[in-house]
Amino acid sequence: MHTPSTEARPSIYYQYEVFKPWLASAHPPQTRQKVVIVGSGPAGMVTALELARHGVPSVVLSAELQFSQGSRAICFTRRSMEILQQVGVADRMTAGGLPWRFGNSFYRGQRVFRMEAPHDADDRFFPIINVQQQFMEEYLHDACKASPLIDFRWGNKVNTVVQKDGYAQLEVDTPEGPYTLESDWVVAADGGRSGIRTAMNLQMEGASYEGFFVIADIKIDLPLPTERLAYFDPDWNPGNTILMHREPNGIWRVDYQLPPGETPEEALRPESLKARINAQLAMIGHAGVPWEMDWSSVYSARTLTLPDFVHGSVIFTGDAAHLLPIFGVRGANTAFQDAQSLGWHLAFVAKGLAGPQLLANHSAERVGAAREIITEAGKSTRFMAPPSPGFRLLRDAVLSLSLTQAFVRPLYHWRTSRPHEYTHSMLNSAGDDNGLFKSGPAHGAPPQNVRLGANDFLLDHLGGGFDLLYFTDTALPDALQQVINAARQKGMPLNVTAVGAAQPVAGADQHLPDADGHLRQRYGVPAHGGAYLLRPDQHICARWLTLDATRLQAALNNALPR
């Protein structure tokens, strides 16, 4: 019998709702599901929403009866917001969030590095926005509830997953006892301590770093802007690093490294937290400002990934698939990209529009992304928390030099999470004009957003299937229309946008006037007749200077391998 807590979690700023558990006795007998998603964090819910968008129903299982404890992930990147826009929650994130683009590193009281993340006029979203995870989960949950294709089950804990021939059998425990659930696919979005990963005895590749960091959220009124603050080797915590972030609702995140040998239990004692937070506040000139503790936790930096995310009927995603250091905001932000990718890849396989190679492609692309992140995050981690005497000596030398020598200061850069480019994806078209373009997003790249007008951007108009951007002011040639219609008849969702057309044109579902040619310029298209093909995650899989029916057919065939 699974008995999750029915007591609302404590929080200064967030009122937890305790949901009713889903009980099998209150529902008709279960048929085999298409997709069961284990875990209701960012990865699980975005996967469910993307699947629903492509018409695939899913069951989401949450072991708890409420959203997660504490703020957890607080910094969301522009690409995450673009993904959240696709599943309909970006406006709520924006309404409650604190956007920012500057980061500061301090050593011996001097600001030795200032990061200024670019903010292009063509971007709808800021480089980063701070929102506490409970709010983000609430927004995603509301979107899930609004979908008739998502069956959300609170208080359902997975005991076992048994792989059968072409499906999996789950034993799910609830407050009235266990029931059995069968599903063609199981998405393991059950977090960094994934019980499914452990039970399947899957080994992750990579490194774990020694040393712990405390995360503490405090309510305090500090007259500081929303910028990232990093303090290196302060007097009160010699050799270690402290990070501070402003959160909405009068909360600040204080994140500090523990001296070697100190246990998490010691570090989380109230008197220990109090002394260190007071010391940090004193160091930044705000000694004695009253504050109140909301939540605290401990983490250590790890750079680990499963080498394959797909195992029979079980697919791992988010933290269940990889563990990444939080320097560079890589947890939830990577999970969103994983989930967006998984959502459409799995949907097309579940609907029979593509073969299992498409899921292999998802795994290859996202494992590649995890490995790229591990390489980058490893550099940040070795600077923030040096793993050996040599790394510590180099880091300390850089700190010391940075007071006077500009050339070392870029080493403070924390390499913010950015979307992986699927440059070598098997879905990229071999016979297109990718190499002939002088600018614009290339094979595998995420889309370039473009401002079209007041509160109107290109990405507002895309998504939900494949998108063909065709640059024209007249009707699409008949041959192209025939290829497009044939693909649709086979079930491929393909939305055609005529770019550069002031009026609706035959063969296009929508038109964007692009009167000043700015979109065409950002996409590096020299003349009418050029085109881009975007996957359902908006990454580029083909582009042509002059599109013809034969090459469009080839690109569509390639993008959905059977």
Added chain:
Amino acid sequence: MTPLSHSPTLSIGGLETVYDALATAIDQAGADKAQLFLVKLALLNANALADETLFQQHITAALQDL
């Protein structure tokens, strides 16, 4: 031992000046800061070299016969 570079090298007099200056600076830094000082110096020199391959050769050479 093969020479590490074909670019101009120090004269004997110049080498002797570097020798004395480095020894004096290590003493000035003190036993507990000598390592830190030497690493800072190495990074400054590496930046002036502007050649990470040559710097790697210097590392390899310096690691010999310790």
